[in-house]
Amino acid sequence: MYAWIFHHLPGNLFWRVLQSVVLVAAVVAALFLWVFPAIAPYLTLLEGDPAVG
Amino acid sequence: MGGVGEILITLGVVLGLFVVWQLWWTSVEATAQAQEVMQEFEATLPPANPEPAELRTDDPPVPDKAAYGETIGTLIVPAWYGLTNNAMPIAEGTGMDVLDRAMAGHYETSQQVGEIGNFALAGHRRTHGNSFRHVDDLEKGDQIIVETATTWYVYEVTDHEIVTPDQVDVVAPVPHHPDEKPTERLLTLTTCHSLTLGEFGNDHRWITYATFVGWMDRADGTPEQVR
Numbered sequence: 001m002y003a004w005i006f007h008h009l010p011g012n013l014f015w016r017v018l019q020s021v022v023l024v025a026a027v028v029a030a031l032f033l034w035v036f037p038a039i040a041p042y043l044t045l046l047e048g049d050p051a052v053g
Numbered sequence: 054m055g056g057v058g059e060i061l062i063t064l065g066v067v068l069g070l071f072v073v074w075q076l077w078w079t080s081v082e083a084t085a086q087a088q089e090v091m092q093e094f095e096a097t098l099p100p101a102n103p104e105p106a107e108l109r110t111d112d113p114p115v116p117d118k119a120a121y122g123e124t125i126g127t128l129i130v131p132a133w134y135g136l137t138n139n140a141m142p143i144a145e146g147t148g149m150d151v152l153d154r155a156m157a158g159h160y161e162t163s164q165q166v167g168e169i170g171n172f173a174l175a176g177h178r179r180t181h182g183n184s185f186r187h188v189d190d191l192e193k194g195d196q197i198i199v200e201t202a203t204t205w206y207v208y209e210v211t212d213h214e215i216v217t218p219d220q221v222d223v224v225a226p227v228p229h230h231p232d233e234k235p236t237e238r239l240l241t242l243t244t245c246h247s248l249t250l251g252e253f254g255n256d257h258r259w260i261t262y263a264t265f266v267g268w269m270d271r272a273d274g275t276p277e278q279v280r
Contacts, residue, residue: 001059001060002059028070031067031070031071031074032074032078036070036074036075036078040075043071
């Protein structure tokens, strides 16, 4: 899957590596800013409890 | 490498990132939000007289009950200097919207600061600013200081206990005796604790009690332990 994406990115090796880095950064940013805050209330292993904190 | 393997590796990496997010990023965000609240609060106050002054032991002024989410003052734990966000804002209420911004939350059913009874505060142990992370470092006699717009309130740690989360009467006016009439001015800190995971778990609660030792008008001076 990742190899397929990498081979289909345009440009030479340098540009493809650069685009990969940007794509990974975008995915991590989306996880940190939207996905994780949305699912955190359901994964309370490390989390405080509203009743006491 | 097959597609299934890649998906499994991806899931593993995402789970690892989730832990990084929860233990690190939530604190980065929360600390920034708490600092913003502190700056807004401090901007509304005249600067305190920086000279040390004698603590007064007559009846302290008691502020009116604040609206939910409103900043009451700041919490200063001298033993936590250099370890965590200190001072942190104290806001009315203990909802996640308050605690997740690295603030101490005042239990709305508990008494006001300086009032006879229990001024009870909740804070996160880990994540979202690690507000009360080092609660286990507090020893008998350590000061806990609350600063409001007009007044410094100084309390000293007396004791701590570890309880199950359902023991909500630790924040009663007389802890564990919800029907008794209070005679002392107490401050109680509550935060998460785990018997097995320590600061990382939430199966129990760490409760630290402190008793009032005196107060000071901000115009008269600043307690010695405040930096």
